[in-house]
Amino acid sequence: MTPKLTNDSLEPSGVTTGSPGPTEPIEVKFDAAPGEQKPTDRISIRDVAKEAGVSVATVSMVLNENPRISRATHIRVQRVIDNMGYRPNRLAQSLSSRFTQVLAVMLPPLRHAFADAYFGEILSGISDRAGKLGHKLLIEQAKPQYIKEGKHIELYERRFVDGVLCVGFNEKHTFLTDLRQYPMILVDNRFGDGMLDYVHCDYRLGAKQAMNCLLQLGHRNIGMIYAAPESPTARDVLEVYSTELRNAGINPKESWLADGCFTDEGGAAAAHLLTTRDKDITALLCGNDKMALGAIRYLVEHGHKVPQDISVVGFDDIQHLAYANPSLTTVHLPLYELGVAACERLVSRIRGKVDRISDVLPTHLVLRESTSIVRTR
């Protein structure tokens, strides 16, 4: 835990002065630093104005590509800007303007939120699009203490960000309604009585695609490993699951349902529960890939062949799971595109271009090895 200080061989000229306690911050100068940036004080807009022989207002307008500036002036000033290597101080820009050009991604307080394939894929889309739109991204985790201290509100009130993307929350996270008066968007869920913007995957469509696949393969006794029934999109899947069974003339049993908590271990436990409670189950629909993998692991380790004895379908289409054995048939969620869309729409909202966001992105089924025609007794 405690950092062990070492001066290993890479250290060239033992520049280790003992830290003399709190002192004045010191500008550390490196002796041998060829090609160093101009060590002069930072260039301000005033310096550029002087050099270009115009007012600071003009430089500002060139910077912001204000069309009121003549083409000739624009080019001339821009050249000076480039030559001087001037970079506007964005604190001053944001203080003067309405915008910070920063967004926050709010993650739930899960231990491994940053190492999660689902969040990661969404974050990837958000990050790429934010970059293209000229926005920076702050990452925040909604820990209890954080919420208690009102840090989520400070994000706006203290002008850290223009908007927040909320990933991985459901209606139980009531603190999110604190943000309803600010630009924010729920990513891959919906709730809040129409007061909160959202973008999510079409879980109903996905569930339909998965059930359609299993029913076509002749399965009738289909179990379901769900999770987080407090989440509207999770309920979508449950509902479609029941509806599709009924449409096929099958009466869904209570004993076909088990909660897998969205985790690998939960999926394994649920598979155990379902298969011991009801020996007739020939297929499992799982609310996400992690639970599907856990279920497969359990099944294989306990003498059920997948897919010969039991077919398994997941949800998410997490990367690197195609390599699992058997590889997983799953509903592909367009998570990257979801991140892109959420970011895009949130920025539009910030710029005042839309009132209310409620987008739904289509899914598709990826057929791999974990499903097959129903076993014959």
Place this chain on the structure above:
Amino acid sequence: MTPKLTNDSLEPSGVTTGSPGPTEPIEVKFDAAPGEQKPTDRISIRDVAKEAGVSVATVSMVLNENPRISRATHIRVQRVIDNMGYRPNRLAQSLSSRFTQVLAVMLPPLRHAFADAYFGEILSGISDRAGKLGHKLLIEQAKPQYIKEGKHIELYERRFVDGVLCVGFNEKHTFLTDLRQYPMILVDNRFGDGMLDYVHCDYRLGAKQAMNCLLQLGHRNIGMIYAAPESPTARDVLEVYSTELRNAGINPKESWLADGCFTDEGGAAAAHLLTTRDKDITALLCGNDKMALGAIRYLVEHGHKVPQDISVVGFDDIQHLAYANPSLTTVHLPLYELGVAACERLVSRIRGKVDRISDVLPTHLVLRESTSIVRTR
């Protein structure tokens, strides 16, 4: 791909005005919003000063807990601050002061950088500590275009951040030397001729622990799946691997080495190469857990029992891999603690308290099921 706009049943009072193209930004007002925050203009330090009957300088000093303010005044002003719900505008604070109180985490341009267990664990530590130190975290990905445009330098020059934590880079990423004059720290690597601060895990110790384990179990023909030999810490492992073999009187063969690219598939391919090239190999040391898992997958699928035929040791101790079958013996890297330490040290550096950072954190071996005593012919 294209967002399909839907107005589903959650939408209450069809507030869907067609977006009329670019217009003036509009403050969207919600009709029914009980318990809404005071819709008055944001409170500034001046308002607080007036209300408390002191100068803005005094309020500022109370805010910053300047000891020059008397206890009585402090308490009185603080009460006014609390009552009014005043939150200082941090853009103004940062513009006036030397600091932004923001750090950036720089990630390499890998497709799944945000969904990576290794990065995620480090990020978790960084994030937690940054929060405690009152710093926000920006996430940046060093894509080629990003570097070309000098965005990494802008991070400082435009005053986005006070410092940058660089995770997952090696000496081939030469753009990092552009940052040597600013507060930055390499996380889990070291390079740059002693000009760059760093904190990394003790890969030499880890390699020693792994080799010690395998040698004690009687293994002599030990293969190694390495990756990124351009990385000094990766070379540490390779060196110790050779040294330990020699110390045990074994002459390491060239054919015992294969590059696994740090990926699952790479690990599988490397295992294939090694086991077909040299049938005598009884153990594999892998540069990370992903490659170890790939190797195990390959071995199991091709008739080698793990650990009975071949023992496998990984590096990282990624979460949820304890559930693999067989579970993985691996060198635990204190990645969370590494993130914490890096963040802590970087902030000290920013505050001018240290000159040069070069910390190394100890590892330990976690013995699980993928290793056993050497097979007898």
Place this chain on the structure above:
DNA sequence: CTGAAAGCGCTTACAG
């Protein structure tokens, strides 16, 4: 111990 004033580096009406 506290206040008045300058300044951080921009943008935005307002003139012309």
Place this chain on the structure above:
DNA sequence: CTGAAAGCGCTTACAG
């Protein structure tokens, strides 16, 4: 089309 000036909301010497 461009400039002078006010202002964004803080902090920091400088006085007293």
